[in-house]
Amino acid sequence: MSLREKKAEKKKKEIIQSALSIIAEKGYHATTMEDVAAKLLMTKGSVYYYFKDKQDLLFKSQKMLLEQSIQNIEEIMSKELPIIEKLQKVMVVHIEFLITERTGFAMGARPDQFFAGDQLQEIISLRQKYSHCIDKLIAQGIESGYFNKVDTKIVRNIILGAMNYVIEWYSSDGSKDKNELAKSISDYLLRILIN
Amino acid sequence: MSLREKKAEKKKKEIIQSALSIIAEKGYHATTMEDVAAKLLMTKGSVYYYFKDKQDLLFKSQKMLLEQSIQNIEEIMSKELPIIEKLQKVMVVHIEFLITERTGFAMGARPDQFFAGDQLQEIISLRQKYSHCIDKLIAQGIESGYFNKVDTKIVRNIILGAMNYVIEWYSSDGSKDKNELAKSISDYLLRILIN
Amino acid sequence: MSLREKKAEKKKKEIIQSALSIIAEKGYHATTMEDVAAKLLMTKGSVYYYFKDKQDLLFKSQKMLLEQSIQNIEEIMSKELPIIEKLQKVMVVHIEFLITERTGFAMGARPDQFFAGDQLQEIISLRQKYSHCIDKLIAQGIESGYFNKVDTKIVRNIILGAMNYVIEWYSSDGSKDKNELAKSISDYLLRILIN
Amino acid sequence: MSLREKKAEKKKKEIIQSALSIIAEKGYHATTMEDVAAKLLMTKGSVYYYFKDKQDLLFKSQKMLLEQSIQNIEEIMSKELPIIEKLQKVMVVHIEFLITERTGFAMGARPDQFFAGDQLQEIISLRQKYSHCIDKLIAQGIESGYFNKVDTKIVRNIILGAMNYVIEWYSSDGSKDKNELAKSISDYLLRILIN
DNA sequence: AATGAATGAGTCTTCATTCAT
DNA sequence: GATGAATGAAGACTCATTCAT
Known part of the structure; x- marks a missing residue:
């Protein structure tokens, strides 16, 4: 280049x-x-x-965000870590990324409100890629006996929903810093899966 | 009248x-x-x-939604029920209401993006009223020893986030009906609080 | 209405x-x-x-012009007149209409530069309807022996081209009035067909 | 150079x-x-x-086209040919030139829509130069008795209009080749002048 | 109460044109 | 000579809002 x-x-x-x-x-x-x-x-x-136009800018920006997120998650997944720590790390990084970028748009909003056709397909596909990573972690945890047996899809969406919501309420008060908050949330969410 | x-x-x-x-x-x-x-x-x-204008229509509609939600929650809170069942019922009703109305707008979006001044105050105040109910339930549960000791605010927001996210992913596949799904989600979320 | x-x-x-x-x-x-x-x-x-938009306005305006032209020509064709007089009248009316409306756009310009899809089809179809009328007159004249045997399509296009060109050069000098001019032109053009 | x-x-x-x-x-x-x-x-x-700018490009291109046309016509005019053949050749060359260059813009469109001031003057003057050549041929033909007595200006414009219109309808079907078509058209147009 | 019509401010988008490198 | 980048003016189009009837 x-x-x-x-x-x-x-x-x-x-x-x-x-x-x-x-x-x-x-x-x-x-x-x-x-x-x-x-x-x-x-x-x-x-x-x-x-x-090209406003839509193009939106699309590229969302794509970048999603690709970054996927890169984040894949990096963690490739590591040698106990499954529990792995999932927790995924959550912590996700939340920190969200707060840093100040936007949960990419992960949160319904994509069909903003995209159509090929763009929609691509966004959906990227989101799924991300979701599948989480699903895989949950499944592995269940298989290995560390996690309770749960409906993977539902629990994954609970986790995503809870995490993405952070940007709606963070900031207002800074009693806890970003990292601490992320840890707290992930701890609580892990309770759904453990014991 | x-x-x-x-x-x-x-x-x-x-x-x-x-x-x-x-x-x-x-x-x-x-x-x-x-x-x-x-x-x-x-x-x-x-x-x-x-x-009066579009803003007025938005405001009144969101207010109505919030008031309805508050009414729902207060009705449940006034009942004589074990705390666990109470919280669960609150969650189930919340989720069902969301799916029925097909909008998580009122609860989900950041209000300052849409409201300002007095309207913003009123919306925030209504949301807080709703949040406080959940907080109260959590607090009661902790006090009475049924719930683990948790950071109320964080857990409340986890619950709200997870629930509000439902509208983003429900519908696509109807493997579970509304009520069953609501029950599942609330069960999982309760695990954060119980044991 | x-x-x-x-x-x-x-x-x-x-x-x-x-x-x-x-x-x-x-x-x-x-x-x-x-x-x-x-x-x-x-x-x-x-x-x-x-x-709806500028294109819609253009389309409707051209359509109106063409429909008016077609109405003009059909009215003449339905009359009981010697074929020669008929064709001449058609030309005179065409030229006068052009000069009065101050636009040869509808008949002159290449429609594919301005229309596409269904609009293009409709415009082309209307133009053809008009052209066919002239073709029919020429054909009848030939059949009945009043006109020389000619290539109908070419002669029709010569006639149309010559007539539509009027708006490019009329006006500048008013030595002849509209009607006189139209008659002159049609006389000259008829010479292609007669003797 | x-x-x-x-x-x-x-x-x-x-x-x-x-x-x-x-x-x-x-x-x-x-x-x-x-x-x-x-x-x-x-x-x-x-x-x-x-x-210099777009207008300059347009002007130079139209000028070039007109100058080429004028050169074409003057070349023919300087030849020793019977008047009829001369006029016919002028027409044939004009039509072939049009079809080859795929543009009747220079000759067809109203110049005041695209030019102003000196540019307009120059374009008009070049056009007139071209027109005058045709006028001269017609006049010579009349004088020498080969052509009927006609209103030179009107007939010249009929000829120009009919010829320039070719680009609007040529191409679509290739039943006749360029040269044949040009001959046909010029033959028909000559009938206005001869007998 | 309701509506057809009109308005104007605000946005997206295009494109001729300029200019530093 | 050539080009990537930047600009600003112009123009299409939308839509909340108003108002006479």
Whole structure:
């Protein structure tokens, strides 16, 4: 990749970050291209140089978020760790990532409200990839006897729901820091599976 | 209340229902006054006879949803039931209500994205009222020794998050009916509190 | 049709007339919805109340023009007239209509530059209907021995091209009035067919 | 002219050709500088090195077309040929040129829709030069008794209109080749002038 | 009470044009 | 000479809102 291309890539990421942060704050529809550009001291026109249209920007940003999440989870899964610690780590990282990025949009919102056609398929497929990782962990835990026998799908969704909800209520009070909070939540959620 | 007023009241509820269902499907910003009116075979103009503006309609609809939820929960709380059964019933009713109304908007989304000033205060206050009920149940359970000692706020939010997430993934497959699903979820969530 | 509908219909025609005259002057792409509205002392928004979008307005206006032309020609064809007079009348009316409406757009421009899909089909079909009328007249003239034997398609297109070109050069000088000019042209064109 | 200048001149012609072909296909307004450049595997910026702006490109391209046409006609006029054959040859060459270049833009469209000021004057003047050639041929034909006495201006415009219209309807079916078609048309048009 | 019509502010999007490198 | 990047003005389109009837 040439220097030029690297710069362009960097710019794209900056724009995505800008979009992400404003979408997190206002929601997708209330976010204007003007907002996204202004935050970077750019003009609307420039944003359109890097992204076909608003939908494209949304899609790419969500995709990036999901891919990052998948990378996070796969990295953990490839490690040699006891299943319980593994699942806990997955949860902690997920929650910390959410809080850091200030957006649960990618994981939380119903994708069919924002995507259609191929984009929808791709987003769904990425989400499933993520879900499957969690499912696999749960299944492994059950098989190895460390976890109670549960309905994997339901428990996975409980875990996802509980985690994604964090951004709705975190922040307001900083009695606990990010990491501590993430640990707490994961501890509680593990109780569903253990004993 | 005169007949006329009753009729007006009924019409308002119809409009709110229409708004609610479309917001659930498309999201607030993507919902137009035209949509809301068309679903009832009305014209936009008529909707404005009953509601000051779109924001007013949103506010009243969310308020209604929250008030209904609070009524649901309070009704259960006033009953003579073992604490565990009480909390479970609260959860089951919450989930069923969500699925029936097809919207977790009222409980799930960050209110400051949609409301400001007095409206925001009122919505927050209603949500807190609801949250406090759950907190109370948890506290009572702990006090009476039925529940493990936990961080009430965190566990309450785990419960809310897990429950509200249901609308994101329910429906797709009907292997379990509404009630069964609600029971399952509440059972799993109770494990956080029991043993 | 109710009074309301009649009024709406009238308004639509006014807008079409406005659009037609500006398109005739500036061309389609250079014509803005603002222009069309301003000419009628309306706002853009109002135009959109009557027409879905700019393309819709263009399509409806061209359709109206073509339908009017077809009506003109069919009226003449149904009359009891010698074939020569008939064809001449068709030409005269065509030219006068063009000059009066100040636009040869409907008949002249390549429709595939402006329409696609169903719209294109409909426009083409209307044009063909018109062309067929002329073809029929030529064919009848040949059959009855009044016209020379010619390649109908080519001669028809010569006639159409020559007539439609009038708007490009008429106006500049008013040495001849509309009707006289139309007669002249049709006389000359008839020479292709007679003797 | 230096080698450098020759190269530049060649490049300009390439760009003009590209512009011409896209304008012929889409029309002037729908043609973007991007399109013109892309067809030559250039970037927009480069085009601006050779042409001041889009208008300049349009003007130069139309001028080139007109000058070529004028050269064509003058070449024929300077030949020793019977007047009838001369006019016919003019028509045949005109039509073939049109079909080859795929654009009747230069001759057909109203120049005041695209040009103003000096550019408009120059385009009009070139067109007139062309028209005058045809007028001269007609006049000579009348004088020498080969042609009927006609209104020169009207007949010239009939001829131009009929010829320019060819690009609107040629192509679709290739029953006749370019040259044959051109001959046919010119034969028919000559009937206006002869007997 | 209801509605057809009109409005205007706000947004997305395109594209000719410029310019530093 | 060439190009990637940036810009801003223009224009299409949407939609909440108003109002006369």
